[in-house]
Amino acid sequence: MLVRKKMKKDLVTVTKDERMTVAKKIMKEKNIRHLPVVDGKKLVGLLTNMDVRKAEASPATSLEIRELHYLLDKLTVGEIMTRNVITIAPDVSVEEAAILLHDNKIGCLPVVEDGNLVGIITENDVMEILIDVMGMKEKGSRLEVQVDDKPGALADITRIIKESNVNITSVVTDIADEPGKRVVVFKLKTFYFEPIKKALEAGGFPVLYAKIEK
Secondary structure (H helix, E strand, C coil), rough: CCCHHHHHHCCCCCCCEEEEEHHHHHHHHCCCCCCEEEEEEEEEEEEHHHHHHHHHHHHCCCCCCCHHHHHHCCEEEHHEEEECCCCEEECCCCCCCCCEEEEEEEEHHHHHHHEEEEEEEHHHHHHHHHHHCCCCCCEEEEEEEEEEECHHHHHHHHHHHHHHHCEEEEEEEEEEECCEEEEEEEEECCCCCCCHHHHHHHCCCEEEEEEEEC
């Protein structure tokens, strides 16, 4: 799954010469936390809620409220924006985007192609993708099955499930606590998982967890 297919393309942007107070109002009205700063189609920075909060706090020493508001209204986006922005290309996998977001502790990645801003993907977008991929909102049954970490193990399990004439909504694997083992998490489109559970265990695949999810 590529970033291109999941990024937001209908972008709200500002220029570096826009007043900070105007940009803050835009972010509040659009309910967004990240505002790309552009020069034409070129990305030159990123304004975040954190940037705004830092700017609002910095001059608040002995100034009166009227003076403070006057100074803040003079601030431009270019004076407070984040300049060294981490970006991503549109034909990179969503998994790589998730790693960049996590490792750099950032909330979004502007998507740049041929030097131009073409989209944005956020941590919320990645979370929604994870929810969809794992079938979290799908009704049915969830089974966690322990298997040997070897070729063909997954095929053997899916064959058993196929013989029960049940659709698989999603499959995710994880490393098991036991060395040489993996845990395969299945979301099945059925509320009656007991026959499948028995068939899997009879085939040598321990079911660690089974639950109906409605």
